[in-house]
């Protein structure tokens with residue numbers, strides 16, 4: 001909806017009304033068209049201001065309408081009517097002007113922004129491009145290179161940057177609508193010829209062809225198979241090389257393809273999934289809307305290794321006072337220096353002062369006595385963590401929340417060493433913790449709803465997407481990683497190479513294949529876990545038991561590399577070789593290939609041809625199958641939780657929506673059939689045995705992903 005009011009006798013103010021973000025739903029578009037007709041036709045109206053209700057200009061097209069039958073006036077002619085009208089129109093931008101909202105503002109003749117407003121064209125994150133003239137007007141206004149950067153990244157800019165770039169005419173700290181009315185009064189009756197952006201020539205970057213070739217190369221490289229960024233470059237190229245009308249036609253053609261694509265569906269699903277995870281629930285009935293978080297003003301981080309440092313920075317940047325504890329003096333000094341550097345770089349990027357003063361450092365635990373919440377981030381060792389929890393229980397206030405950054409240890413066991421087990425939750429961050437968006441909040445059977453709610457909110461404050469998950473070995477992310485890694489090892493035994501497996505996964509869209517990733521994070525991490533699980537048998541053996549544990553197939557390949565000191569990048573060799581310890585560029589390693597051949601010979605394994613499709617099916621479907629088990633077990637409440645964890649924490653390509661969404665695009669019955677096929681070929685691999693929930697979903701006609709939560713709830717008692 002849109003409201004019309006006449007202000008100061010001659011300014012028509014059109015207010016968009018569609019909480020919470022004044023998205024351009026069909027009703028809003030109808031409202032704008034009607035109110036603009038009124039403003040342009042009524043003689044007493046000399047100029048117009050467009051603004052949004054509740055301090056938010058406009059969040060763009062209504063994403064909830066996509067994928068449905070689109071009705072109502074289309075955006076392009078609506079914006080054209082505003083631009084070509086005879087009366088000056090001023091956009092009063094408060095809060096946000098995003099996507100179609102910014103395109104609407106670009107169709108206005110003047111733009112005033114509040115100093116706290118953010119502007120951007122984020123369509124690329126939804127698998128789209130700004131197709132209401134954004135790709136044609138923005139480069140005409142701010143130049144091709146700046147427009148290209150904003151449109152291909154979807155980055156939001158502050159009002160100050162928008163002013164510098166020339167996107168807005170004025171920035172105000174005061175009342176934006178009042179300032180816009182004042183401007184509207186002053187420009188009434190003046191010529192609009194120089195204010196219609198579509199009439200501007202598009203400034204040509206020098207060496208047009210070369211410029212776009214380079215841009216296209218860079219975008220293709222970072223897009224990892226996503227179509228929208230590529231289409232954005234194509235639309236910008238049309239803006240730079242064709243008249244406005246033809247550019248608009250090209251924009252439309254590109255949008256028509258994107259709008260109906262599977263990638264757009266996946267990315268739009270993911271947009272809502274990131275928000276859905278905030279509405280968490282647990283099997284015991286705790287819920288986001290009935291659990292009140294407690295305020296956290298002061299927090300402590302215990303253990304200042306890589307994770308602890310990142311967590312300290314993220315807490316300080318969120319405005320909390322932090323006590324950072326490291327008992328080894330030398331490491332404390334190093335950590336202090338590293339944290340200061342991270343704060344400085346972060347502050348520079350965000351254009352604010354570094355939050356040095358928020359952090360106090362200590363080599364003992366005593367200063368944590370008055371904090372509201374502690375995050376323990378020491379070495380992944382249950383005994384060590386147990387002893388810290390016991391000490392914290394003595395030192396801290398009785399109501400202090402005790403959180404652990406474990407990536408897989410038993411939260412409930414740790415809680416049993418705390419004075420108040422109900423105040424214990426896991427806060428599993430991902431490295432680097434001040435950068436990565438994901439936080440797994442792990443609740444044990446004794447965690448109170450308030451502890452979960454507090455950790456979830458704290459994560460949001462730290463600019464993370466928090467996902468609540470239940471307690472089990474590996475939680476959600478690492479638990480699903482296990483069958484994925486296992487399949488990759490088995491494929492090597494059967495004839496594949498790390499290069500072949502990684503190439504298949506990277507072409508699928510992963511930032512890194514499984515072996516390059518394993519080299520980066522360190523092979524010793526998994527080795528330690530397998531040792532703790534009693535799976536590692538020292539020394540190479542070739543008997544029938546060498547490749548079997550507890551009656552199931554097991555590959556000792558990772559263990560054998562670790563025994564040889566090949567821990568990955570840090571030691572200069574792992575599944576690949578590197579120039580030096582700490583080197584980053586993975587090179588194919590002839591030693592490794594020889595080692596695999598010898599291994600197969602020792603174990604009587606005949607190498608066979610493994611193709612990319614088999615790599616994807618074995619690795620990804622095994623991972624997805626574990627995802628279904630996690631849903632079945634109630635460890636994650638819905639598929640959105642799993643998908644958010646995998647995209648934000650494990651490099652799953654966003655344009656494929658996450659593993660559970662991806663399964664729906666393949667077809668659940670196809671996933672089931674291929675798992676059955678691979679399980680028949682490898683009956684000693686339980687990870688390939690389709691789980692009951694998957695079978696049940698297929699038997700029920702493969703209902704859409706958004707209905708799984710309800711489906712699981714209803715069928716849990718029968719599973």
Ligand SMILES: CCCCCC/C=C/CC(=O)SCCNC(=O)CCNC(=O)[C@H](O)C(C)(C)COP(=O)(O)OP(=O)(O)OC[C@H]1O[C@@H](n2cnc3c(N)ncnc32)[C@H](O)[C@@H]1OP(=O)(O)O
Nearest residue numbers: 020021023059060061062063064098099100122123259275
């Ligand atoms: C073939 C021709 C077709 C023509 C199609 C025309 C295409 C037009 C291009 C576009 O405009 S696409 C949309 C571009 N806009 C965006 O991508 C905005 C995305 N939103 C955000 O970045 C944030 O939501 C925000 C606006 C900055 C607000 O952030 P905040 O943290 O304050 O709140 P949220 O929890 O994110 O959102 C609150 C609530 O609002 C819902 N929502 C947000 N934006 C939209 C939107 N554009 N359409 C519909 N709904 C929106 C969001 O989902 C939350 O609701 P929920 O119920 O919790 O999910």
